[in-house]
Amino acid sequence: MPGFVLLVRPRRDDDPAIRLGITVSGKVGGAVIRNRMKRRFRALARELLPLSGIAGADHVLIGRQSGIERPYAALRAELEKALGRLRQKASSSVSSPHRGADRPTGDRPGPVPE
Template structure:
């Protein structure tokens, strides 16, 4: 099971800007864990989204329990795979 849920929605406007939202609920852990997870997601988005993201769309990452202990390279591969599915 991936460490996050990805939701992508096209805005249908003329702006090619990609917007990102990150959320991690209290079910995942305390504030320290949630903030660490958000920092990892921000770094992940900076690396992957410019090449693999959908222009003119909103991308939302929702953290899951397994996301904090998963290696960064695995999260990166999962995000690339999820974005490839969305592009199809």
């Protein structure tokens, strides 16, 4: 999305809580601008994540330079769209697992050969 990047990662820990992380780098602007963006992201998350977020997942919003002057309504629409896409992707991946999904991931070690 033009104003931010949204990353979502399921935790797979049987906890349905939706967690949020927000980051805005120094390249975006000074402390005042970064803090304003973070406040806007927190307000958006309070409004949309309980309804449209993915339960049991970590959601991370990364602010972009173009998000500074974007109207709140535009950011809200973009976040709704991004969450909708992710929900579609999550529901389709549950019904049709990807090839190689049974392989161990990088965050968990596989079986140790003897």
